[in-house]
Amino acid sequence: MSIRGLKKKQPKTFKVKIITVDAEMEFSCEIKWKGKDLFDLVCRALGLRETWFFGLQYTIKGMCTWLKMDKKVLDQEIPKEDPISFNFLAKFYPEKVEEELLQEITQHLFFLQVKKQILDEEIYCSPEATVLLASYAVQAKYGDYDPNFHEPGFLAHDELLPKRVLRQYQLTAEMWEEKITAWYAEHRGIARDEAEMNYLKIAQDLEMYGVNYFPIAQNKNHTDLLLGVDAKGIHIYSINNRFSPNKSFEWSAIRNISYSEKELTIKPLDKKAEVFKFFSSQLKVNKLILQLCIGNHDLFMRRRKVDSIEIQQMKAQAREEKARKKMENQRLAREKQLREEAERAKEELERRLFQLEDEARQANEALLRSQEAAELLAEKAQIAEEEAKLLAQNAAEAEQERQRLEITALKTKEEKRLMEQKMREAELIAVKLVKESDRRAKEAEHLKQDLHEAREAERKAKQKLLDITRLNYPHMVKYPQYLPTDTRDANFDKGSIKLDLKDIDLKRLSFEIEKERLDYLEKSKKFEDRLKELKSEIHALKLEEKQSGLYS
Numbered sequence: 001m002s003i004r005g006l007k008k009k010q011p012k013t014f015k016v017k018i019i020t021v022d023a024e025m026e027f028s029c030e031i032k033w034k035g036k037d038l039f040d041l042v043c044r045a046l047g048l049r050e051t052w053f054f055g056l057q058y059t060i061k062g063m064c065t066w067l068k069m070d071k072k073v074l075d076q077e078i079p080k081e082d083p084i085s086f087n088f089l090a091k092f093y094p095e096k097v098e099e100e101l102l103q104e105i106t107q108h109l110f111f112l113q114v115k116k117q118i119l120d121e122e123i124y125c126s127p128e129a130t131v132l133l134a135s136y137a138v139q140a141k142y143g144d145y146d147p148n149f150h151e152p153g154f155l156a157h158d159e160l161l162p163k164r165v166l167r168q169y170q171l172t173a174e175m176w177e178e179k180i181t182a183w184y185a186e187h188r189g190i191a192r193d194e195a196e197m198n199y200l201k202i203a204q205d206l207e208m209y210g211v212n213y214f215p216i217a218q219n220k221n222h223t224d225l226l227l228g229v230d231a232k233g234i235h236i237y238s239i240n241n242r243f244s245p246n247k248s249f250e251w252s253a254i255r256n257i258s259y260s261e262k263e264l265t266i267k268p269l270d271k272k273a274e275v276f277k278f279f280s281s282q283l284k285v286n287k288l289i290l291q292l293c294i295g296n297h298d299l300f301m302r303r304r305k306v307d308s309i310e311i312q313q314m315k316a317q318a319r320e321e322k323a324r325k326k327m328e329n330q331r332l333a334r335e336k337q338l339r340e341e342a343e344r345a346k347e348e349l350e351r352r353l354f355q356l357e358d359e360a361r362q363a364n365e366a367l368l369r370s371q372e373a374a375e376l377l378a379e380k381a382q383i384a385e386e387e388a389k390l391l392a393q394n395a396a397e398a399e400q401e402r403q404r405l406e407i408t409a410l411k412t413k414e415e416k417r418l419m420e421q422k423m424r425e426a427e428l429i430a431v432k433l434v435k436e437s438d439r440r441a442k443e444a445e446h447l448k449q450d451l452h453e454a455r456e457a458e459r460k461a462k463q464k465l466l467d468i469t470r471l472n473y474p475h476m477v478k479y480p481q482y483l484p485t486d487t488r489d490a491n492f493d494k495g496s497i498k499l500d501l502k503d504i505d506l507k508r509l510s511f512e513i514e515k516e517r518l519d520y521l522e523k524s525k526k527f528e529d530r531l532k533e534l535k536s537e538i539h540a541l542k543l544e545e546k547q548s549g550l551y552s
Contacts, residue, residue, distance in 0.1 A: 013029060013031065014028070014031060014073075014074065015028055015029075015082060015083035016073075017083040017085045017086070018042050018056070018087075018088050019086070019087050020046075020088045020109065021109065021112035021113050021116060025042070027041055027045075029041075029073060031072075031074060032072065033073055034069065035067040035070070036070065038056065038067070038073055039051070039054075039056055046105060047105055049102075049103055049106075050103055050106040050314070053092050053094070053110075054089065054091055054109070055089065056086040057086065057087040057089050058078055058079060058084075058085065058086050060078065063284060063285075066091060066288070067086060090109065090113050091292075091295065092231065092299055093210030094204075094299075095232065095300075096204070097110065097201060097204050098201060101200070102315055102317075102318035103314075104193050104321075108196060110200055111140070111196040111199055111200055114199070115133075118162065118203065119159055119160075119162055121162050121163070122208070124207065124208050124243070125203075125206055127168065127169065129206075130160075130161050130165050131161070131179050132202065133202055133203065134183075135180050135183030135184040135187060136195045136202075137160060137195075138180060138184045139184060139190055140195040140196050141158075143192070144187075144189065145181070145184050145187070150181070153174075153177070155177045155180065156173065156177075160180060161176060189333060191325070193325070207242070207244070208242055208243070209230075210230045210231055212229045212230070213227070213228050214226065214227045214280065214285055215280070216264075216278040216279065217279045217280075218277075225237065225238065225278070227289065228245065229289065229296060230296065231299065231300065233248055233249050233251050233253070233254070234249045234254070234293065235248045235249075236248070236276075247276075249266055249276070251300040253270070254267070254268060254269060254297070255268060255269040255271075257290060257293050259287070259289075262282070262283060263278075263279055264278055264280060265277050408544070412544055415541055416541055419534070419541055423538065426530065426531055426534050430527065433523070436523075437520070437524070440516065440517075443516075
């Protein structure tokens with residue numbers, strides 16, 4: 001057979017992209033495949049056995065629709081794109097998650113989907129409950145809280161709370177993180193699957209959990225009600241209240257559900273009860289409602305029957321898996337506890353070792369300080385000994401100096417006595433000089449007086465001589481040029497002699513006075529110099545006496 005023939009016999013395929021909550025997958029499908037073939041392929045790829053909860057959803061003309069399992073994929077009204085995108089989501093919800101979700105992958109997919117619905121505000125949750133749910137989500141993602149590893153800001157990039165809650169309370173991201181971390185720290189020791197199950201157990205009690213809402217009307221013109229389909233039955237809500245239904249029909253109380261074009265009829269099991277009819281906007285909506293009602297009703301009835309062999313095996317495997325995981329978790333917890341105890345013991349030993357090293361270091365430092373102190377004391381002792389010798393030597397020198405000072409003091413006393421005597425003599429001399437000076441001054445005064453008297457006598461004598469001359473030679477006095485030359489000269493010679501004699505006495509007297517004055521000045525100068533010398537000697541003796549007193 002040729003290669004061309006082989007190529008012709010290969011089946012034609014088309015590509016699909018399956019989008020789960022946390023991943024994307026691509027598959028090549030045969031053209032003849034039905035919806036169930038593609039769905040089974042995806043379930044095998046995921047390792048999922050609880051397939052009855054899930055379906056493949058796609059969007060066409062703005063309306064979400066589920067892929068039908070019994071029809072070919074390409075025969076259904078799907079988007080014309082390559083690859084064709086389908087969302088793998090939970091189509092039906094369990095009544096009790098803890099009892100019905102057996103596989104860990106089933107539980108994980110439900111956890112991711114419900115968490116997304118709460119964050120997208122498709123399921124209403126109170127702010128307090130959102131914080132608690134967020135703490136379980138953090139436990140499932142990060143494991144046990146470790147303050148050394150999970151530092152402030154480690155949740156900055158995680159979306160954990162609905163935007164409605166963030167807008168409702170004016171709190172910073174740090175405040176929200178602190179609130180979530182406070183709950184998160186209390187979940188220590190909870191494994192990931194346990195944290196996800198605790199999350200779902202809280203979420204399944206929310207009013208909008210697992211409910212698919214559709215707008216309906218009691219007549220053809222008005223859409224004023226909401227119809228909700230969930231695992232327990234059908235509920236009728238007012239348009240503004242999705243929490244409390246106005247009327248409910250449990251699956252056990254419904255006998256039949258049918259539709260005719262846009263009209264859908266719910267017949268209760270009680271034939272006497274009123275039949276509920278309503279209208280939807282499109283025929284496709286009625287088909288979708290009927291499809292969801294059939295699926296939820298089948299699961300409702302299955303839960304109340306004896307489990308099939310497959311379910312029993314799955315539950316047994318789930319119990320064994322839970323027991324194994326429990327034992328594994330206990331073993332891990334025990335190992336973790338032992339490891340923590342070993343780490344604490346190690347830290348204690350390290351602390352003790354550090355303490356001992358610190359004590360040894362302190363002991364070594366104390367020893368070194370003791371040695372240094374001993375060396376210092378030895379040096380101080382040696383210095384003290386040398387100081388003692390030096391003090392003894394200084395004491396001996398001081399004793400010698402004292403003796404010398406005593407001798408000096410005796411000499412000083414003698415010299416002081418002599419100086420006092422000299423001072424007394426100098427004072428006597430000074431007194432004598434003062435007296436002599438007074439006497440000399442008086443003599444000088446007398447001599448000045450005598451000189452004055454002598455000059456006065458000379459003047460009188462000259463006047464008398466002139467008077468005599470006038471009497472003897474009156475015309476001569478008037479005309480002295482006519483006197484005889486000899487007579488005139490003789491007379492004048494006599495007068496000159498007398499005057500000369502008188503001048504000589506005066507000069508001699510003045511000379512004697514000047515000489516005595518000079519002698520007096522010279523003696524005064526000598527006495528002053530002697531007095532200065534005596535003062536200097538007295539001052540030196542006083543200084544020596546003061547120094548002697550200091551030395552003593």
